[in-house]
Amino acid sequence: MATAAAGSPSFTGAITFGLVGRPVARYSVIGSEHGPGLHACHREDAGRIRQSKDCGAENRELRQGETARGRERGGLTVVLTVEDTEQSASEKRPPRRAS
Known part of the structure:
Protein backbone atom coordinates (compact mmCIF):
# COMPACT_ATOMS: atom_id res chain seq x y z
CA MET A 1 0.00 0.00 0.00
CA ALA A 2 1.31 3.42 -0.90
CA THR A 3 1.84 5.97 1.82
CA ALA A 4 -0.62 8.84 1.51
CA ALA A 5 0.29 12.45 2.15
CA ALA A 6 -0.96 13.97 5.40
CA GLY A 7 -4.64 14.82 5.10
CA SER A 8 -5.32 12.83 1.95
CA PRO A 9 -7.18 9.51 2.05
CA SER A 10 -5.29 6.29 1.30
CA PHE A 11 -8.52 4.69 0.00
CA THR A 12 -11.80 6.04 -1.33
CA GLY A 13 -14.89 4.06 -2.21
CA ALA A 14 -18.55 3.63 -1.40
CA ILE A 15 -20.69 1.45 0.83
CA THR A 16 -24.13 0.56 -0.46
CA PHE A 17 -27.07 -0.48 1.72
CA GLY A 18 -29.85 -1.49 -0.64
CA LEU A 19 -30.61 1.60 -2.72
CA CYS A 55 12.46 -14.58 40.07
CA GLY A 56 9.57 -15.12 42.46
CA ALA A 57 11.36 -17.89 44.35
CA GLU A 58 14.72 -16.11 44.89
CA ASN A 59 13.38 -12.54 44.91
CA ARG A 60 16.08 -11.21 42.56
CA GLU A 61 16.39 -9.91 39.00
CA LEU A 62 17.46 -12.48 36.40
CA ARG A 63 20.06 -12.01 33.67
CA GLN A 64 19.35 -12.70 29.99
CA GLY A 65 20.63 -16.31 29.91
CA GLU A 66 18.88 -17.41 33.11
CA THR A 67 15.35 -17.59 31.70
CA ALA A 68 13.55 -20.55 30.12
CA ARG A 69 10.05 -21.63 29.11
CA GLY A 70 7.95 -23.73 31.44
CA ARG A 71 4.53 -25.28 31.76
CA GLU A 72 2.56 -25.86 34.92
CA ARG A 73 1.35 -29.43 35.45
CA GLY A 74 -0.36 -30.61 38.62
CA GLY A 75 0.84 -27.68 40.71
CA LEU A 76 4.49 -28.09 39.60
CA THR A 77 6.30 -26.15 36.90
CA VAL A 78 8.10 -28.25 34.30
CA VAL A 79 11.01 -26.38 32.71
CA LEU A 80 11.33 -27.08 28.97
CA THR A 81 14.66 -27.28 27.17
CA VAL A 82 15.44 -26.08 23.66
CA GLU A 83 15.29 -29.71 22.51
CA ASP A 84 11.81 -30.06 24.03
CA THR A 85 10.50 -27.03 22.18
CA GLU A 86 12.11 -28.10 18.88
CA GLN A 87 10.63 -31.59 19.25
CA SER A 88 7.20 -30.13 20.02
CA ALA A 89 7.39 -27.88 16.95
CA SER A 90 8.36 -30.77 14.69
CA GLU A 91 5.50 -32.90 16.03
CA LYS A 92 3.01 -30.15 15.14
CA ARG A 93 4.21 -29.91 11.53
CA PRO A 94 2.37 -32.11 9.04
CA PRO A 95 4.55 -34.82 7.47
CA ARG A 96 6.12 -33.95 4.14
CA ARG A 97 4.82 -35.78 1.12
CA ALA A 98 7.22 -37.16 -1.43
CA SER A 99 6.79 -35.50 -4.79
Missing part, protein backbone atom coordinates in the same frame (compact mmCIF):
# COMPACT_ATOMS: atom_id res chain seq x y z
CA VAL A 20 -28.65 3.99 -0.48
CA GLY A 21 -24.94 4.50 -1.11
CA ARG A 22 -22.50 6.48 1.01
CA PRO A 23 -19.00 7.55 0.04
CA VAL A 24 -16.23 6.44 2.41
CA ALA A 25 -12.57 7.35 2.74
CA ARG A 26 -9.80 5.69 4.75
CA TYR A 27 -7.16 7.84 6.39
CA SER A 28 -3.93 6.49 7.86
CA VAL A 29 -3.75 6.68 11.65
CA ILE A 30 0.03 6.61 11.77
CA GLY A 31 2.37 8.66 9.66
CA SER A 32 5.25 7.43 7.58
CA GLU A 33 7.57 7.72 10.61
CA HIS A 34 5.19 5.58 12.72
CA GLY A 35 4.62 8.41 15.15
CA PRO A 36 6.72 9.63 18.04
CA GLY A 37 8.82 7.20 20.06
CA LEU A 38 6.95 6.97 23.35
CA HIS A 39 8.35 5.34 26.48
CA ALA A 40 6.74 4.26 29.73
CA CYS A 41 7.77 6.65 32.48
CA HIS A 42 7.11 7.25 36.18
CA ARG A 43 4.42 9.90 36.62
CA GLU A 44 6.06 11.46 39.72
CA ASP A 45 9.67 12.01 38.54
CA ALA A 46 9.56 11.16 34.78
CA GLY A 47 12.01 8.29 35.34
CA ARG A 48 12.07 5.74 32.51
CA ILE A 49 10.39 2.43 33.40
CA ARG A 50 12.38 -0.62 32.37
CA GLN A 51 10.93 -4.10 32.23
CA SER A 52 12.84 -6.55 34.38
CA LYS A 53 12.48 -10.28 34.88
CA ASP A 54 12.31 -11.08 38.56
Whole structure:
Protein backbone atom coordinates (compact mmCIF):
# COMPACT_ATOMS: atom_id res chain seq x y z
CA MET A 1 0.00 0.00 0.00
CA ALA A 2 1.31 3.42 -0.90
CA THR A 3 1.84 5.97 1.82
CA ALA A 4 -0.62 8.84 1.51
CA ALA A 5 0.29 12.45 2.15
CA ALA A 6 -0.96 13.97 5.40
CA GLY A 7 -4.64 14.82 5.10
CA SER A 8 -5.32 12.83 1.95
CA PRO A 9 -7.18 9.51 2.05
CA SER A 10 -5.29 6.29 1.30
CA PHE A 11 -8.52 4.69 0.00
CA THR A 12 -11.80 6.04 -1.33
CA GLY A 13 -14.89 4.06 -2.21
CA ALA A 14 -18.55 3.63 -1.40
CA ILE A 15 -20.69 1.45 0.83
CA THR A 16 -24.13 0.56 -0.46
CA PHE A 17 -27.07 -0.48 1.72
CA GLY A 18 -29.85 -1.49 -0.64
CA LEU A 19 -30.61 1.60 -2.72
CA VAL A 20 -28.65 3.99 -0.48
CA GLY A 21 -24.94 4.50 -1.11
CA ARG A 22 -22.50 6.48 1.01
CA PRO A 23 -19.00 7.55 0.04
CA VAL A 24 -16.23 6.44 2.41
CA ALA A 25 -12.57 7.35 2.74
CA ARG A 26 -9.80 5.69 4.75
CA TYR A 27 -7.16 7.84 6.39
CA SER A 28 -3.93 6.49 7.86
CA VAL A 29 -3.75 6.68 11.65
CA ILE A 30 0.03 6.61 11.77
CA GLY A 31 2.37 8.66 9.66
CA SER A 32 5.25 7.43 7.58
CA GLU A 33 7.57 7.72 10.61
CA HIS A 34 5.19 5.58 12.72
CA GLY A 35 4.62 8.41 15.15
CA PRO A 36 6.72 9.63 18.04
CA GLY A 37 8.82 7.20 20.06
CA LEU A 38 6.95 6.97 23.35
CA HIS A 39 8.35 5.34 26.48
CA ALA A 40 6.74 4.26 29.73
CA CYS A 41 7.77 6.65 32.48
CA HIS A 42 7.11 7.25 36.18
CA ARG A 43 4.42 9.90 36.62
CA GLU A 44 6.06 11.46 39.72
CA ASP A 45 9.67 12.01 38.54
CA ALA A 46 9.56 11.16 34.78
CA GLY A 47 12.01 8.29 35.34
CA ARG A 48 12.07 5.74 32.51
CA ILE A 49 10.39 2.43 33.40
CA ARG A 50 12.38 -0.62 32.37
CA GLN A 51 10.93 -4.10 32.23
CA SER A 52 12.84 -6.55 34.38
CA LYS A 53 12.48 -10.28 34.88
CA ASP A 54 12.31 -11.08 38.56
CA CYS A 55 12.46 -14.58 40.07
CA GLY A 56 9.57 -15.12 42.46
CA ALA A 57 11.36 -17.89 44.35
CA GLU A 58 14.72 -16.11 44.89
CA ASN A 59 13.38 -12.54 44.91
CA ARG A 60 16.08 -11.21 42.56
CA GLU A 61 16.39 -9.91 39.00
CA LEU A 62 17.46 -12.48 36.40
CA ARG A 63 20.06 -12.01 33.67
CA GLN A 64 19.35 -12.70 29.99
CA GLY A 65 20.63 -16.31 29.91
CA GLU A 66 18.88 -17.41 33.11
CA THR A 67 15.35 -17.59 31.70
CA ALA A 68 13.55 -20.55 30.12
CA ARG A 69 10.05 -21.63 29.11
CA GLY A 70 7.95 -23.73 31.44
CA ARG A 71 4.53 -25.28 31.76
CA GLU A 72 2.56 -25.86 34.92
CA ARG A 73 1.35 -29.43 35.45
CA GLY A 74 -0.36 -30.61 38.62
CA GLY A 75 0.84 -27.68 40.71
CA LEU A 76 4.49 -28.09 39.60
CA THR A 77 6.30 -26.15 36.90
CA VAL A 78 8.10 -28.25 34.30
CA VAL A 79 11.01 -26.38 32.71
CA LEU A 80 11.33 -27.08 28.97
CA THR A 81 14.66 -27.28 27.17
CA VAL A 82 15.44 -26.08 23.66
CA GLU A 83 15.29 -29.71 22.51
CA ASP A 84 11.81 -30.06 24.03
CA THR A 85 10.50 -27.03 22.18
CA GLU A 86 12.11 -28.10 18.88
CA GLN A 87 10.63 -31.59 19.25
CA SER A 88 7.20 -30.13 20.02
CA ALA A 89 7.39 -27.88 16.95
CA SER A 90 8.36 -30.77 14.69
CA GLU A 91 5.50 -32.90 16.03
CA LYS A 92 3.01 -30.15 15.14
CA ARG A 93 4.21 -29.91 11.53
CA PRO A 94 2.37 -32.11 9.04
CA PRO A 95 4.55 -34.82 7.47
CA ARG A 96 6.12 -33.95 4.14
CA ARG A 97 4.82 -35.78 1.12
CA ALA A 98 7.22 -37.16 -1.43
CA SER A 99 6.79 -35.50 -4.79
